[in-house]
Amino acid sequence: MNQAVFLDRDGVINEVLSHRVKFVNKPKDFYLLKGVGPAIKHLNEAGFLVFVVTNQGGIGLGYMTEERLEMIHETMTDQIAEFGAVIHDISYCSHKPHADCPCRKPKAYMLERLAKKHKVDIGKSIMVGDREPDILAGKKAGCQTVLVNAREDETYGADAVFSDLEHAVPWILQNRIMVEE
Structure with a gap:
């Protein structure tokens, strides 16, 4: 089984x-x-699969198309690749906020689907987000959770809180649970 770090995008x-x-x-x-970029590269080097799980309600609201989102994600992966880093897969919810769809965070569907697809032990993986829906999705999936770039003093019950992804990486590496093959 693989181990993953799930990252919210925005x-x-x-x-x-x-x-x-x-x-x-x-x-x-x-x-x-x-x-x-360097943070994701460190995660890659430590053997983590790195996934992006992102709510993109702008599609459902008509602010952008799925084709435009694919172009944005291509820009993201290209910029990250400049650091020698890799995002292994991306999952997004295109539904409007409050549409009560099965995939929008705080529901865990995107994480669970990626875990199944890539043979990930989700209980030994980590969700990193900057908002409550990210932390709740990680908790529902059974992941450890890390809150970054918090806009308030609230931690939402995250297992750890850091100023940004770069500062979270040492904690993630230190708390890595070895996964049996």
Whole structure:
């Protein structure tokens, strides 16, 4: 069985609600956060599969198309590859917020689907997010959880809290649970 780190996208990997960009609806709006490329490379080198699980309600609301989202994700993977890092797979929910679909975080479906597809021991994996729905999805899936870039003092019950992904990596590596093949 494999071990994975599931990453939310906006606010964990890239800027959102910043001085440069409000929402990422076009590839030109994608700005990788400082330290993310090397952080993902460290996770890759430690043997983790790295996945992105992201709510993208902008599709359901008509702000972008799935084709545009694919272009944004291509921009993301290209920028991360510049650091020698790899995202192994991406799962997204395109439904409107409050649509009560089965895949939107805080539900665990995206994590569970990726875990099944890639033979991941989800109980020995980690979900990293910047909002409560990310932490709740990780908890529901049975992962350890890490909160980064928190906008409030609330931790949402995360197992660990850090300023950003780069600073979370040492904790993730230290708390790695060895997975039997």
